[in-house]
Structure formats: structure tokens, C-alpha cells
Amino acid sequence: MATSMAAALAASIASAPSAHTAQAAAQPTYEPIPASMSKVIDIEAKIPLTCVQLDGLVVSKIVKHASSAPSFALGYLIGIDLDGVLEISNCFALPNVSDDDDTSSKSIAQYQKGMLAALKEVEPGDGIIVGFYQSNTLGAFYKQSLLDLQSIHRERLRHGGVVVVHDFTQASRGNAAFRAFRLTKQFHAEYRSGKFTTQSLMKNQLTFSSILEEIPVRVRTNPLLGAFLSTLTTPSSTTPASSFSPAAPSAALAPTFSSLDLAPQHMTSNLSNVLDALDEFKAEEGSLAYQMRNIVRDRNRANEHLLRRKEENALRVSQGLAPLPEEDIARLFKIQPEPSRLKSMLLLGQIDAYSQSLGSAASEGYVKMYSANAGNASA
């Protein structure tokens, strides 16, 4: 991995103006950089990410996978980081995980290896995994699995790895929405400690909105694809088909108005999603409160016991006897550790995301209704 990354970087460095790399750029043939040097030469890792750039191919692949996958789609992003921009040039889908975890995770690892090797054979050059993509419905991407995946791969991926989230329901309404996120440092520190207690959350100032930080996304169409698309979208002149050329397009990409559909398609499912998430959150809060009450009760009992023991000891000391040990209190009263608040935090995030998409759907609803009404009145 290290040497291949270094080789890929050697290719990228050629365009970066740097005094150190002038020599490397001058050589037309790239020699493999020794592993010991690769860390020093890896200047790209130090430039903070400002933007994620999706290639046109990646956009269409993710959309296709999201619309054909039975549940939610998950896949790897392949690309390279250059001057603060993470350029994602390709991606591949992961098979749906449904079987028992052990065998499927092994087969996925095998699949991933095979796919990477296969892609590298055709497209030499780039080919390192830089993150994941995931599809969701109605803005629900705060999932434990997503965070686990990101946290596990944080050390391995460059810049801690990004996740590109694609909302499938919005895409079917006419807006292909892509957003890129990565885990914040606070969350990662918290995740590694694995506590998520009130104290540690307060210390890190962690709420659901600071789990992930959003990175701006832009879409790039390569010139060849751009040229092809523009021939598709330009209305062809009405020349008859008599001029026989085997490959000339005769129709343009017709405009679509799916976003003008008046029926609020997902309003009800969106509403019920919000309500479900609220219910779940309430149940979680209830169980958290119950555990907290238990902990407080246990702690009070332990304190009482400790006080009594202290009084007893004072008495014993005054009587000239050896004091009883005070350490066994902790053993007598096993105080449960404070429950993790991660789940409730994620649920809050979920609620927020759902209601955000509900709000935006409602605001779109106004516009459509008033415009329809205006059209109706003037007709």
C-alpha cells in the first residue's frame, strides 16, 4: 500500500510547484519511492481537505446502485487527493450484507481485493480507496453502522476517509443530492474511548450536529463526457435521416418536469419516520433515565455505608482498636458504569435529519401549490 501510494503521489506531484519535487518531476519515468521516504514525501496528507470532487461516472454509478439496491446501497470510493481536493474518479458497489457476519465479511474482503486488482489492471494510476458512499431515504444517514465503518477505517484512509451520502428519494423527485461528510476529531476521540457519558460529552462539547462535518461537494464532467452530453442535449436539426452515417444521434435529451409533480409523494412516509424516530428516542431516554436512577440509588447507598463505616472506625480508633478497611465498599456495591449516550444522540440526529427533509418537502409544497393555483386562476 505504502509504495503504491507513493508512486501515485509521484505522479500527482508533477503538477505541484515545489522545490523538493522538481527533481522527481523532471524524470519522465517514475521510480518507486522507498517506503522509508514515502512518509516524508507525502505532502498531500498535510493539506486539509476543502472539497470533494465527484466524477460524472461516479455520480451515475451511485445513482444506479441506489435505485437498484433492495435496501440501502453501500460502496467504496476510489480516487486521489490533490491540493486539498479529494478527486473521486471511480467507485464500486459492495454486495448486500444479509448473511451471518463472519462469512460475509470475509467474502466482502475478498471481493474488495479482487475488484481493486481488476480495476487496477485496466486503469493503472489511481486506485486507492478514499472513502465510502451510502444511499439513504429521506435524509436518514445517522446510523450506528455508518459511524462504525468510518471509525474503523479512519486510520487506514487518507484524511480519515469521507463518506458521500446520496438521498435516493430526492433523486427520484428530480434532484440528485450528494453530500460528503467525515467524522469530527472530537467524535473520534470520544468513539475511541467508547464512553459517551455525560461528563465526557460535556468535555468535548459533542452534540449530534458535531458528529460529522460536511465537506462541500462539486461535480466534474470530463471533457469527453461533456462533449457527448452536449450533443445529446442539443436538439438535432430536422435534417432527414437520408444522410446515412451509422452513428449520428437523431434526438435530444428531452426536458423533464418530474420535480413539478404536485402530489406530495413521500410526505406520509416522512411524517411516520419522524414519529417513529421520536418514539424510539423517548424509549431510549426512558431506559437511560432508569439506568441513571439506579446508578444514583446505588451510589447513595454506597455513600451511606461509607459514612457508617467511618463513624464505626472513629469509634474503634477511640477505643484503641485497628480501623476496619474502607476499600471493600466498592466491591460490596457494584456501581454500574454510566450508560452510553451514543444511541440517544444518534436518534436525535436522525430526528433532526428527518424533520429537515420534511420541512424542505413542505416548503416545496407551498411553491408548487401557489404556482399551480396561479396557473389555475389565470387560465
Next chain:
Amino acid sequence: MSLGSSSSAIHIQTASNGATTSPTRTIQKVTIHPVALFSILDHFLRRKDTQDRVIGCLLGTRTETEIEVHSCFAALHGELSNSSEFWLEDNYINSMYELHHKVHPKEVIVGWYSTGSTLDTYSALVHDHFEKSKTAPHPAVHVALNTGTEEGSKPGIAAYLSSPVGVSRKEPNCIFVPVPCEFQYNDAERSGVDLLVNSLSAGTSITNSASNLEVLESSIQTVMEMLDRVLAYVRSVIAGETKGDPSIGRYLLDTFSISTEGLDQGSFASTLQDTLMVSYLANLVRAQAEVSSRLQLVSA
């Protein structure tokens, strides 16, 4: 949407040929999804300097008379410029297909693609190979994508089926029969293509993802432009400047006489109330969630 020019070729196939024993009906249409198209273009862009064209494998579904190309992957191949040598890595195709099959179990190999619109002896050989070892007993389809990078050629796609020719059946002897080829997409794929088209018109080939309202705004703008155009046309016809076309007039009458009874005042008001309520609820829930998460931080 059709991609290739409508050809005047008549599609004839002999039914009593010993080689085609299966009772398959003739394929009448090939549809291509955006992913396949974009992958081919990407593959072409990443070809080696020595390659004039790239070859790959098409995946999709088929019905009796139609082949739908959902996606594709690149194949390894090489040929010498003087056309004396040609090789195609078969193991690679098989292993790639296996990998692909894990994710999309419904998609099978339906044919192959190449860039450039020339059909030569090797095309026939490759086609024969695909038909025999990959898609049998079904016919394979060949999609030739002209990238438009050569001077004088227009970008476009053509699809072909092969038909045997000659007295004795030999591999290089076949006729490539053109089949109508269409570009197809569902709503979601369409919005992806729109995103790319918008990124083109932005000039720099780069855009941010727009919000829903922006997309809505742009489509309302388009509708308004169309209305203006129609209005200008109708006014000019009324003024007698242009001669009215009866078919356009009938079409306009049909379009504008669509009943809008569902939108009378009563239901409009009630739907408006519902929408307002939903919006209020959404904002309330968001505010509560935010307050709740902040309170967790301050309560000791």
C-alpha cells in the same frame, strides 16, 4: 430516446439455420442506461497510448425482443496497429463478471462494446466469441460507440446483431445488422444526468449540488419560458403574421383544457393548511431536538 439514425435496413433472419437451434425471436430494440454509456467513455479516456479503441463487456437484462444494457466493465485487449495481431483476456472477463454478479445478481452478459464505428474482421471474431462462450444460447449484441474524437465523425451509438453469411459457416463471415438503439433512464438516473448537464452549462465543469428549491425554481422558469413562447406564437397567429398550424392548435387545446377541478378553492385551502401544519411540526421537532441535545451538555 433514440440514439442512432433510423436506418433503412430490413432485418431479415433465416429461421432454419442449423447454427441457431434455439427458438429465440429477433431482438428489436437495445436500450442503454447512462452508467454503461459513461463507463465506456471513461474507459476510452483511460486507454493506453497504444490502443486505438477499447473493448468491454456489456451487462444487462434481456426479454424476448429487447435487450437492456444496465452497466458494463472494461476488458483487457490489445491489437497491433497493422491489424496483424489481436488478443483479448478471457479470464479477466470471467472473474470480473463473477465479481459483478455478486452485487447485481440479475444482470448477465448481453454483449460487448467497442469505441469507434469501424467494423472489421476482429469485430466479427470477438462477436463470435461472445456469442458462443458468453451469451449462448441467446444472441450477443455489439454496441459501437463513436466518441466523436476523430475528425469528421459525430458522437453517437449504434447497436448491431450478427447474422451468418456464406455457404459454409466460418467465424469471420458475418453481417452486422443494425438494431435500433435507445438511451433510457429512470427518474433517479435522469436527475443524475441533469446534474451533469448543469455542471456543463456552468462553464467550469463544476457545480455544487443544488437544493430542492433551486431545482424547482429552474423547472418553473423553463415552464414559464415555454408558456411565453407559446403565447408569442398564438399572438402572431391571431395577428395574422404567421399561418397557424392546425395540429399545433389542437395540441395546445388539449393541453390547456386539462381539468383543474381538483384545485378549486376549498381543497386548495385545506391542502395549504396541511402543508403549513407539517412545516410547523417539522420546525418544532427540529427545535426541540436541538434544545434537547444542548441541555444534555449543560445538565451535570
